[in-house]
Each structure stands twice: as structure tokens, then as C-alpha cells.
Amino acid sequence: MLRPHWWDTPDRYGLISRWLHWGIGALLLWQLGGMATRALMGSGEWIQLWISTHRPLGTLLLGLFTLRALWALFNLPRRPPHRGMPARLAACSHLLLYLLMLAMPALGLYMTWRSGQPFAPLGISLFEGGSAHVDQMLLARQWHAWLGWTLLALIIGHVGMALLWHGLVRRDGTLSRMAGRGR
Numbered sequence: 001m002l003r004p005h006w007w008d009t010p011d012r013y014g015l016i017s018r019w020l021h022w023g024i025g026a027l028l029l030w031q032l033g034g035m036a037t038r039a040l041m042g043s044g045e046w047i048q049l050w051i052s053t054h055r056p057l058g059t060l061l062l063g064l065f066t067l068r069a070l071w072a073l074f075n076l077p078r079r080p081p082h083r084g085m086p087a088r089l090a091a092c093s094h095l096l097l098y099l100l101m102l103a104m105p106a107l108g109l110y111m112t113w114r115s116g117q118p119f120a121p122l123g124i125s126l127f128e129g130g131s132a133h134v135d136q137m138l139l140a141r142q143w144h145a146w147l148g149w150t151l152l153a154l155i156i157g158h159v160g161m162a163l164l165w166h167g168l169v170r171r172d173g174t175l176s177r178m179a180g181r182g183r
């Protein structure tokens with residue numbers, strides 16, 4: 001049985017949305033942080049170890065993103081509203097974050113499939129492997145890279161707006177809808 005404080009309400013996000021928001025946020029930062037560290041510092045041994053979680057974790061994230069998107073849709077009528085132009089823009093940026101969160105692992109899986117390699121994250125066989133389709137793989141890889149860095153930039157903007165603008169400048173309670181007491 002779902003308890004009342006697990007659901008979203010117009011005043012705050014419920015416990016399930018909060019767990020999904022903070023849990024996925026941490027995993028995504030690990031995922032993007034590994035790639036950003038490699039881009040800045042090269043491929044040292046510990047960075048390779050970090051990156052070795054990229055494909056299985058990215059695949060797991062596709063499941064978590066899907067659950068989150070379904071939960072958000074299910075709660076749509078009772079979530080905190082976004083009225084007025086700045087709030088509507090914020091809601092559009094959230095939609096963009098959702099689209100990118102879903103597109104990234106989908107592209108990652110597609111490019112792995114088109115590379116012809118076998119892929120078995122956490123021992124579960126997803127692709128057997130076969131002939132490579134290099135053009136499609138390279139195109140997907142290009143999109144995966146561009147959209148990945150776009151997602152990182154959007155997340156930095158999102159965190160800046162939440163912590164600095166809403167948390168420090170306006171102090172309007174937006175932060176506590178996601179971070180305050182869940183009850």
C-alpha cells in the first residue's frame with residue numbers, strides 16, 4: 001500500500017519522486033563525471049576503472065529513467081505547479097532533461113549494438129554480437145557525445161538555478177519542494 005507522503009502534492013514532491021531525483025542525480029553525475037575526468041585528464045588507470053562502469057550503469061539508468069518518467073506522468077495532475085513565464089521555462093528545461101536522460105542510454109545501446117560487439121551488462125546477455133555497421137555506429141557515437149555534454153551543461157544550469165537563484169537569492173521555497181522534509 002502506498003502511503004500518502006509517497007505521492008507528489010501541489011506543495012512538494014513525494015518520497016518516491018525525491019528518491020528517484022537524488023538517486024538518479026548522483027548516478028548521472030558519476031556517469032558524466034567519469035567521462036569529463038577522462039576528457040580533462042586522459043586515461044589513467046583509476047580513470048579507466050571509473051569508466052569501466054559506464055556501459056552497465058548507463059543501461060541500468062535507462063530502466064530508472066523510464067520508471068521516473070512513468071511516475072512523473074502518473075503524478076502530473078498533483079505535482080507542484082509551474083505558473084508564470086519563468087516557472088514555465090523551468091518546466092520546459094525539466095522536459096528537456098527527461099528527453100536527454102532517455103536519449104543518452106538509448107543511443108549508447110544502439111551504438112554498442114551497431115558496433116557488432118556482444119554486450120552482457122551484469123551477466124544478462126542483451127546482444128550476441130554480429131557484423132559491424134560502422135557508419136551507423138559512428139553517427140550514433142557522435143550524437144551520444146554531443147548530447148552527453150549538452151546534458152552536463154543543462155544539469156550545471158539546473159543545479160545553479162536551484163541552489164543559487166532559488167536557494168540563496170529568492171529563498172522562495174522551491175528547493176524545499178525537492179529537498180525539505182518529505183512529510
Ligand code: HEM
Pocket residue numbers: 017021024025026028029072080090094095097098101155158159162163174175176177178179
Ligand atoms: C545538487 C543537485 C540538484 C539540485 C539542488 C536540484 C534541485 C531541484 C529542485 C529544487 C527541483 C524542483 C524544481 C521545481 O519544482 O520547479 C528539481 C527538479 C528536477 N530536477 Fe533537480 N536538482 C539537482 C540535480 C539534478 C540532476 C543531476 C538532474 C538530472 C537530470 C535533475 C533533474 C531534475 C528534474 C527533471 C526535475 C523536475 C522534477 C522531476 O520530474 O523530478 N536534478 N531539482
Ligand code: HEM
Pocket residue numbers: 028031032035054055056057058059061101104105106107108109112144145146148149151
Ligand atoms: C545515462 C546514460 C549515459 C550518459 C549520460 C552517457 C554519457 C557519455 C559521455 C558524455 C561520453 C563521452 C563522449 C565523448 O567521447 O566525448 C560517453 C561515451 C561513451 N558511452 Fe555513454 N552515456 C550513457 C550511457 C551509455 C550506455 C548505456 C552505453 C552503452 C551500453 C554507453 C556507451 C558509451 C561508449 C562506448 C562511449 C565511448 C567511450 C570511449 O570513447 O571509450 N553510454 N557517454
